[in-house]
Amino acid sequence: MSLAHTILATLGDESYSGYDLWKKFSQTSKYYWQASQQQIYRELGKLEKEGAISSEIIPQEGRPDKKLYRITEKGIEILKNWLVEPAEPMAIREELLVKVIAAKLVPKSVILQEIERHRQIHAQQLSVYKEIEQEKFPDVSQLSYEKKCFYLTLRCGIRYESYRIAWCEEAIALLGED
Amino acid sequence: MSLAHTILATLGDESYSGYDLWKKFSQTSKYYWQASQQQIYRELGKLEKEGAISSEIIPQEGRPDKKLYRITEKGIEILKNWLVEPAEPMAIREELLVKVIAAKLVPKSVILQEIERHRQIHAQQLSVYKEIEQEKFPDVSQLSYEKKCFYLTLRCGIRYESYRIAWCEEAIALLGED
DNA sequence: AGCTACATGTAACGAGTTACATGATTAT
DNA sequence: ATAATCATGTAACTCGTTACATGTAGCT
Numbered sequence: 206m207s208l209a210h211t212i213l214a215t216l217g218d219e220s221y222s223g224y225d226l227w228k229k230f231s232q233t234s235k236y237y238w239q240a241s242q243q244q245i246y247r248e249l250g251k252l253e254k255e256g257a258i259s260s261e262i263i264p265q266e267g268r269p270d271k272k273l274y275r276i277t278e279k280g281i282e283i284l285k286n287w288l289v290e291p292a293e294p295m296a297i298r299e300e301l302l303v304k305v306i307a308a309k310l311v312p313k314s315v316i317l318q319e320i321e322r323h324r325q326i327h328a329q330q331l332s333v334y335k336e337i338e339q340e341k342f343p344d345v346s347q348l349s350y351e352k353k354c355f356y357l358t359l360r361c362g363i364r365y366e367s368y369r370i371a372w373c374e375e376a377i378a379l380l381g382e383d
Numbered sequence: 384m385s386l387a388h389t390i391l392a393t394l395g396d397e398s399y400s401g402y403d404l405w406k407k408f409s410q411t412s413k414y415y416w417q418a419s420q421q422q423i424y425r426e427l428g429k430l431e432k433e434g435a436i437s438s439e440i441i442p443q444e445g446r447p448d449k450k451l452y453r454i455t456e457k458g459i460e461i462l463k464n465w466l467v468e469p470a471e472p473m474a475i476r477e478e479l480l481v482k483v484i485a486a487k488l489v490p491k492s493v494i495l496q497e498i499e500r501h502r503q504i505h506a507q508q509l510s511v512y513k514e515i516e517q518e519k520f521p522d523v524s525q526l527s528y529e530k531k532c533f534y535l536t537l538r539c540g541i542r543y544e545s546y547r548i549a550w551c552e553e554a555i556a557l558l559g560e561d
Numbered sequence: 562a563g564c565t566a567c568a569t570g571t572a573a574c575g576a577g578t579t580a581c582a583t584g585a586t587t588a589t
Numbered sequence: 590a591t592a593a594t595c596a597t598g599t600a601a602c603t604c605g606t607t608a609c610a611t612g613t614a615g616c617t
Contacts (some may be wrong), residue, residue: 206575206576207476207478207481208576208577210481210485211450211481211484213485214481214484214485215484217485217488222596222597222604223597223598224595224596224597230558231490235475236468236480237475237476237477237481237483237484238475238476238477238480238481239474239475239476240577241577241578241579242597242598243577243578243579243598243599244576244578245578246429246597246598246599247576247598248576254471261531265595265596267585267586267587268585268586268594268595268596269583269584269585269595269596269597270596270597271595271596271597272596273599281488283411284485284488285488285489288482288485288486288488288489288493288494289489289493291497291500292478292479292482292497293478293500293502294479294505295418295476295477296417296542296546296605297413297416297540298416298417298473299415299416299473299539300385300470300473301470301472301539302414302416302535302536303385303388303389303392303415303416304466304470305415305532305535305536306389306392306393306415306532306533306536307388307391307395307462307464307466308528308529308532309528309529309532310395310459310462310466311463311465311467313528315466315467319469319470322469323472323529325488326472327472334606338425341595345557350486350487350491350558351486353525353558354483354484354486354487354558355484356499356557357480357483357484357550357553357554357557357558358480358484360481360550360553360554361477362475364546364549364550364553365475365546367530367540367546368543368545368546369472371542372535372538372539372542375535375538375542376535376538379523379531379534379535380528380531380532380535383483384589384603384604386604386605399597400568400569401568401569401570401572402568402569418605419606419607420569420570421570421571421605421606421607422605422606423596424569424570424571425570426604426605428570443567443568445613445614445615446567446568446614447567447568447569447611447612447613448568448569449567449569450568450569474577555580559611
């Protein structure tokens with residue numbers, strides 16, 4: 206359900222084409238919702254049919270035409286109604302943990318290397334987020350309400366990666382000892 | 384993909400009926416993979432067709448018959464092959480964060496209350512996990528390799544809930560100030 | 562009389578992934 | 590030449606959710 210709401214929330218600030226939305230989802234929206242290009246195009250089609258968004262074709266030279274989407278009054282109403290309804294915490298599905306549960310079937314080094322690989326991926330992502338934090342949010346107390354909200358999603362990304370790294374380190378330490 | 388592997392990993396230790404698996408998924412498997420009863424029945428059907436598991440019907444008095452599933456040699460092979468392949472970190476999809484992004488459309492109190500509600504849910508879950516930790520794992524250094532692996536999934540659950548709580552507290556503090 | 566636990570499933574739908582299809586421009 | 594970027598989409602499939610369907614036993 207939330208892909209539609211994420212798109213509506215994004216279109217609430219600015220108009221985007223499907224392609225632009227996809228890029229935005231690959232970059233800044235990454236720390237709260239992920240979606241593929243195909244999913245976004247499909248969802249845009251649905252939202253337009255429902256009347257939550259409208260589109261306008263922008264002709265371009267030397268490039269394919271682009272379809273620029275904007276949110277409608279109806280779309281804003283849909284968003285507002287969704288915002289006041291409570292949401293349940295998301296279901297946890299961690300493939301790495303399933304591997305840890307089945308770990309005894311393969312040599313210990315296989316699992317240890319896989320955990321170490323994940324630690325590195327998360328450490329890499331964490332450093333990207335921390336750079337964004339330093340560059341874009343040097344003084345948090347001066348932020349507007351809206352900017353604070355966006356900042357908090359980045360903070361969640363930072364905390365998420367930190368939690369993953371800490372767990373990987375604990376796992377390597379515990380399983381690595383003989 | 385991983386639901387099949389989670390079921391195979393669970394059946395690796397013991398035989399279960401679909402109903403038993405569902406209960407297990409609602410309790411201990413909760414911190415690494417969640418699945419509904421219907422999903423489990425469907426997946427069991429598929430896995431049996433593939434020959435990864437086999438079933439035996441156990442007649443019971445005063446209760447419906449139960450179908451007890453066990454993993455086959457082929458199922459163990461499937462698990463092993465999956466274990467040595469690298470897995471990517473899971474995609475992040477946090478509905479609460481999408482709400483924070485769209486927060487400006489509703490009064491501040493709506494979002495603050497929703498975040499507080501989530502903080503409480505996670506705090507509740509954390510206390511359940513901590514009780515399990517104290518009861519079942521009083522001395523970590525004495526655990527077998529297999530038990531250590533299981534313990535680590537609980538530790539991940541504890542770290543996850545702690546990270547969620549910490550973020551909620553940060554968000555309430557930042558948005559709550561005037 | 563109604564609720565919970567036990568036990569297994571089907572059907573329909575919504576969400577997410579993977580593969581395929583097209584075609585121009587710009588950079589290496 | 591080849592790859593990457595821009596730009597939009599269809600089709601098929603798998604995975605996850607919700608609703609429906611059936612029936613017994615035991616508790617309150």
